[in-house]
Amino acid sequence: MSAVESPRKIEVFPVIGLEVHAQLLTRSKIFCGCPVTVGAPPNSATCPVCLGFPGTLPVLNREAVTLALRLALAAGATLHRESQFARKNYFYPDLPKGYQISQYDRPFSTGGSIAIDTPEGEKAIRLVRIHLEEDAGKLLHDTPYDDVPENVSLVDWNRAGVPLVEIVGEPDLRSAEEAASYLTELRRLVRYTGVCDGDMEKGSLRCDANVSVRTSPTAPLGTRVEIKNVNSIRFVAKAIEHEIERQAQSLARGEAIVQETRLWDEKGGRTVSMRSKEEAHDYRYFPEPDLGLLVLDEKWIAEARGALPELPRRRRERLATAHGLAPQDADTLVSARELADYYERVVAAGVPGRLAANWVTGEALRWMKERRVSTEQALSFSVSPERLAGLLKLVESGEISAASGKDVLVAMLDSSTEAAAIVAEKGLGRMRDTGALEAAVAEIVAGNPSQVALFKSGKTQTFGWFVGQVMKKTGGRADPAAVREALTRALESAGP
Amino acid sequence: MTSERPVVTPAVVLEVAELARLHVPEDELSRWAGQLSRIVGYIDQLAAIPEQAFGGSPAAPATPVRPDVPRPGDGDRALAANAPRRLHGYGVVPRVVGAGS
Ligand SMILES: [Zn+2]
Numbered sequence: 001m002s003a004v005e006s007p008r009k010i011e012v013f014p015v016i017g018l019e020v021h022a023q024l025l026t027r028s029k030i031f032c033g034c035p036v037t038v039g040a041p042p043n044s045a046t047c048p049v050c051l052g053f054p055g056t057l058p059v060l061n062r063e064a065v066t067l068a069l070r071l072a073l074a075a076g077a078t079l080h081r082e083s084q085f086a087r088k089n090y091f092y093p094d095l096p097k098g099y100q101i102s103q104y105d106r107p108f109s110t111g112g113s114i115a116i117d118t119p120e121g122e123k124a125i126r127l128v129r130i131h132l133e134e135d136a137g138k139l140l141h142d143t144p145y146d147d148v149p150e151n152v153s154l155v156d157w158n159r160a161g162v163p164l165v166e167i168v169g170e171p172d173l174r175s176a177e178e179a180a181s182y183l184t185e186l187r188r189l190v191r192y193t194g195v196c197d198g199d200m201e202k203g204s205l206r207c208d209a210n211v212s213v214r215t216s217p218t219a220p221l222g223t224r225v226e227i228k229n230v231n232s233i234r235f236v237a238k239a240i241e242h243e244i245e246r247q248a249q250s251l252a253r254g255e256a257i258v259q260e261t262r263l264w265d266e267k268g269g270r271t272v273s274m275r276s277k278e279e280a281h282d283y284r285y286f287p288e289p290d291l292g293l294l295v296l297d298e299k300w301i302a303e304a305r306g307a308l309p310e311l312p313r314r315r316r317e318r319l320a321t322a323h324g325l326a327p328q329d330a331d332t333l334v335s336a337r338e339l340a341d342y343y344e345r346v347v348a349a350g351v352p353g354r355l356a357a358n359w360v361t362g363e364a365l366r367w368m369k370e371r372r373v374s375t376e377q378a379l380s381f382s383v384s385p386e387r388l389a390g391l392l393k394l395v396e397s398g399e400i401s402a403a404s405g406k407d408v409l410v411a412m413l414d415s416s417t418e419a420a421a422i423v424a425e426k427g428l429g430r431m432r433d434t435g436a437l438e439a440a441v442a443e444i445v446a447g448n449p450s451q452v453a454l455f456k457s458g459k460t461q462t463f464g465w466f467v468g469q470v471m472k473k474t475g476g477r478a479d480p481a482a483v484r485e486a487l488t489r490a491l492e493s494a495g496p
Numbered sequence: 497m498t499s500e501r502p503v504v505t506p507a508v509v510l511e512v513a514e515l516a517r518l519h520v521p522e523d524e525l526s527r528w529a530g531q532l533s534r535i536v537g538y539i540d541q542l543a544a545i546p547e548q549a550f551g552g553s554p555a556a557p558a559t560p561v562r563p564d565v566p567r568p569g570d571g572d573r574a575l576a577a578n579a580p581r582r583l584h585g586y587g588v589v590p591r592v593v594g595a596g597s
Contacts, residue, residue: 028566035566042585047569053578063564085559091517093589139592145584154586157571282515292559 010252012213014244015221016179017171018236020186021164022196023135023204024067030134030163031058031101038202042156050161052097057290064132064163065294068108069304071165071195072130074311077112081296085132085288093155094137102133102166104285108294114169114189115313116181125182126170132294135162165195171210171221176240183207183233188312191376192337200231207236212257213247222247223257227271230264239264243271315340323353332361336375339365342385349389355396356389363409364388371413383412391419394429401476404428431477434486440473441486445494452494463487504532 028035032049049056072079086104108131113124137157148154167186173179187205190196198205207230212222227243230236247257262271310318312334319340320330334340339360346356364383365375373381391412395405400423411422423429431437444466445452455462470483506525509532513520520528572585581588 026564028564032569033562033565033567034569034571043572043575043587044585045569046571046575048571048574050569051571051574053574060559060561061564062561065561089515093587093592139589140586141591148583151591152583152588153591154583155589156586282511284515292557295558 010215010248012215012244012248012251013217013219014174014176014240015171015212015214015224016173016175016240017210017224018169018173018179018182019208019210020167020169020183021135021206022071022167022190022198024064024163024165025194025196026061026063026067026163028061029161030061030064030132031161034161036162037158040158042154043158045158046160050096051157058101058288060291060294061163065108065296066300066304066307067163067193067195068130068132068165069296069301070193070307071167071190072109072112073301073305074189074193074308075112075114075127075130075167077109077127077130079296079301080106080108080110082106083108083131083294083296085291085294086285087288088133088283088285090283092136093153094139094157094160096137096157096160100134100136101288101291102285103131107131108296114182114185116178116185118178118181123172123178125172125178128168128170130165130167133164133166135159135164171212171224176237176244179209179240180233180237183236185312187233188335192309192312194307194309200233203231206231209236209240209243211240211243211247213244213251215251223259225257225259225271226261228261228263228274235264235266238269239271242269246271309337312337312340319343319353319357323347323357325354325357329357329361332365333357336378339375339378342378342381345385346389346392349386351389351392352396355392359388359392359405363406367409367413382414383409387412387418394419394423398479399423399430400428403476428475428477430479431474431482434482437470437474437478437482437486438490440470440478441483441490444469444473445487445490452491455491456494463491466491504529504536508532 023036024030026036029050032047034045034047034050037045049058069079083103084106085101086106087099088102088104089099091098107129110127110129112127112130114127115122115124117123137155137160140154140156143154169182173182187198187200190205191198196204200206209227209230210224211227212224214220214222225243225247227239230239243262250257261274263274265272316330316334319325319333320327325333332339333343342364343356343360346360347353364381367383368375368378368381371382379385388409391405391408394400394408395402400408404423408419408422408426408428411417411426412419415422417425448466448469451462451465455466466487467480467483470487471478471480474483506529509520509525509528575582575587579587
């Protein structure tokens with residue numbers, strides 16, 4: 001439970017609940033066969049159904065339901081065998097029918113939770129419900145065209161009818177950081193389950209936050225303010241932080257909090273009022289007469305359950321336990337399903353778990369970032385997990401040093417050559433030529449008479465210095481044990 | 497299923513009209529209130545009939561589903577034939593700023 005100090009010294013305890021919309025990864029829209037597109041010409045992916053022409057009827061996309069079920073199962077929610085679609089009525093140009101088909105009092109899923117990590121340990125954020133609905137179109141206010149008058153807005157209905165799930169969380173979050181963790185976990189979950197691409201910038205994952213504050217952690221909930229229009233996890237945290245502070249200052253001045261909707265203004269770094277409760281909509285929900293009940297049977301639910309992968313938190317736990325990984329490393333590895341797959345393929349190729357984790361979360365991830373390969377694209381990184389494994393086996397056996405390994409990895413980035421071949425070609429492998437080692441040792445011993453004298457006088461710690469010199473001379477390629485042996489012999493036989 | 501007979505007052509008519517973006521002249525409010533009261537009253541009368549009178553409710557029909565197969569919808573043409581104004585393929589509406597839902 002965190003308290004925020006406002007400049008006027010009123011201690012407030014925030015209560016936050018998030019409503020998240022996730023665009024489902026179907027190929028066609030939820031109630032018509034129009035393709036779900038990205039960047040298609042305006043209104044090219046529309047039809048009389050999603051344009052709301054009279055006389056058209058919606059037909060439910062089975063895959064949209066299957067994906068929604070998968071997410072609900074992943075969140076441990078209760079599925080309802082019968083649920084109902086409802087009309088949410090409001091007028092806006094991005095909504096051709098004058099209503100949005102959504103679910104209201106009979107959603108297909110209630111309950112469930114999303115676990116987050118807090119300094120006090122794991123915390124379950126309960127879900128009120130998950131329901132299916134259709135998206136609205138997009139309005140364009142500032143257009144790139146010269147011939148568009150100032151007093152109009154342009155509308156693209158390509159997005160109208162794209163399937164969404166709305167995930168409504170209980171107000172269980174107590175700080176902006178918890179809200180950010182919740183969103184991070186939820187995004188990870190929708191990506192793992194293949195339900196949504198989780199891209200907040202493109203709007204396929206959108207978040208509204210309900211924020212209220214109270215003056216004691218047990219006081220009744222305060223008046224809540226809804227924040228809309230936030231398109232990254234970082235901004236959600238900033239917007240909530242700012243809103244908590246704004247409400248705290250209002251209370252400190254003795255003002256009441258007004259129930260309203262506010263928009264996050266990233267440029268101004270503040271929220272601005274959009275509409276107050278008096279102007280709030282009355283959506284006049286009623287059952288959608290053009291659709292029957294959504295009836296789920298065992299087979300359908302089993303199908304959705306069958307497509308569930310190992311979920312991120314469980315996978316994190318398994319990897320950490322199986323390979324003795326640091327929690328932070330395990331967390332990084334499961335941040336994307338594909339990165340965890342990459343790691344597990346390195347291990348499957350015979351590399352010890354910890355060595356593999358060090359390299360995947362270290363050098364490999366660094367180069368992926370450098371090359372703009374996202375963690376979701378880890379499996380198409382130019383150095384495949386099997387090639388990285390080839391390199392790491394050379395490091396593990398001591399054939400090459402870790403430092404040489406990093407150089408070899410760089411050489412592998414733009415070639416398909418195996419690590420062993422690069423090592424051989426560049427002569428980075430362990431020195432097998434004992435003659436060359438003996439020569440290097442002899443040269444060092446002969447070239448440093450004063451150090452030899454020190455050693456002879458009993459300063460045995462100088463031995464380490466000699467080892468270092470020989471390693472340097474051989475470019476780190478000599479076997480340290482062989483170096484010690486050769487040095488011991490050389491120093492014994494050295495004069496005087 | 498019985499409910500108190502709702503009375504549609506002129507205030508209710510005004511509120512509904514506003515939500516529907518309809519203009520109802522002041523002097524017509526009471527006429528609308530009277531007519532809507534009669535309609536709502538009729539619905540209430542129907543609701544008061546015991547369910548058995550209909551021979552029990554049939555099993556609720558499951559909504560049909562279709563496979564997730566995209567196909568062109570020809571919306572462009574439907575828009576061209578029906579939209580009052582278009583620019584660069586977009587629909588054109590009076591400028592609105594804010595958010596819908
Ligand atoms: Zn369509």
